[in-house]
Amino acid sequence: MSTLPQHPARLTPLTVALLLIPPLLWASNAVVGRLVRDLVSPITLNFVRWVIAFALLLPLAAPVLRRGSPLWTHWKRYALLGLLGIGLYNAFQYLALQTSTPINTTLVGSSLPLWMLAVGTLFFGARVNAREIGGALLSMAGVLLVLSRGEWRQLLGLRLVPGDLYMILGTIAWAFYSWLLARTHEPKAVRQDWAAFLMAQLVFGLAWSGALAAGEWTLTDAHIDLGWPLVAAMLFIGIGPAVVAYRCWGTGVQRAGPQAASVFMNLTPLFAAVLSAAFLREPPHWYHGAAFLLIVGGIVVASRR
Numbered sequence: 001m002s003t004l005p006q007h008p009a010r011l012t013p014l015t016v017a018l019l020l021i022p023p024l025l026w027a028s029n030a031v032v033g034r035l036v037r038d039l040v041s042p043i044t045l046n047f048v049r050w051v052i053a054f055a056l057l058l059p060l061a062a063p064v065l066r067r068g069s070p071l072w073t074h075w076k077r078y079a080l081l082g083l084l085g086i087g088l089y090n091a092f093q094y095l096a097l098q099t100s101t102p103i104n105t106t107l108v109g110s111s112l113p114l115w116m117l118a119v120g121t122l123f124f125g126a127r128v129n130a131r132e133i134g135g136a137l138l139s140m141a142g143v144l145l146v147l148s149r150g151e152w153r154q155l156l157g158l159r160l161v162p163g164d165l166y167m168i169l170g171t172i173a174w175a176f177y178s179w180l181l182a183r184t185h186e187p188k189a190v191r192q193d194w195a196a197f198l199m200a201q202l203v204f205g206l207a208w209s210g211a212l213a214a215g216e217w218t219l220t221d222a223h224i225d226l227g228w229p230l231v232a233a234m235l236f237i238g239i240g241p242a243v244v245a246y247r248c249w250g251t252g253v254q255r256a257g258p259q260a261a262s263v264f265m266n267l268t269p270l271f272a273a274v275l276s277a278a279f280l281r282e283p284p285h286w287y288h289g290a291a292f293l294l295i296v297g298g299i300v301v302a303s304r305r
Helices: 013-035 042-065 075-096 102-109 112-123 130-147 152-157 162-182 194-219 228-256 258-265 268-279 286-303
Strands: none
Touching: 013 075, 013 102, 013 228, 013 258, 013 268, 042 075, 042 194, 042 228, 075 102, 075 162, 075 194, 102 130, 102 162, 102 268, 102 286, 112 130, 112 162, 130 286, 194 228, 268 286
């Protein structure tokens, strides 16, 4: 991958397509994870997903695994990125889908800017202004609307379903992951090659997710019911959301710039709502739309210059 241009290109049809594919695939990932929740344990599903992604990336990024590669010089950094972005975030998401809907999980995940603000302020010395705080409060109102299922009075005795809590934890893990990505002095040879950069994280993330899956089989009644539906689902999430989406997102961000590209991420809950209605018979409710507007409104307010 080349570095970001000083003046990002206009949103051409190709750039728009590149930026539409990732949120569509990530919404599909949530729907598929919900569909197969009775066929495979969630952490095992996460592990298999990354095994498939590793096999796909190996022909493209094998040199990064060789002795003397910058990967091994910076192994502690990549091990932490692999834990947060591959081992924990996706495992929490699949855990969330055991008891929560794809619409809920993607909407809670859309609160990432709020957690980015909190994590940056508390742990990375980031400065915040009144506009960013106002945007964060709007986004938090949207998240609370989802968690209360549209009944504000329920907040007084709010009982989160496990999936809501898991998705909050996953989003916080992704916030730490994102801040660590932004603060780096790693070699450009790895950072500018999308396959090598993903592989550098994946080689450790696979170890983390494998250890978590082993714990799942040891401590719980983990299961896997292999059959063509599950095999097809695993291949899809291992190829689409794990590799294709990452590649399209990287190229789209280069062409449009990170600020313009970030707007497209807000489409993930909308895609999840449409796909859930089509494949899961879980239509969205009024509060999903209201929460979406609050979350997006908060992001717009916080990001205005």
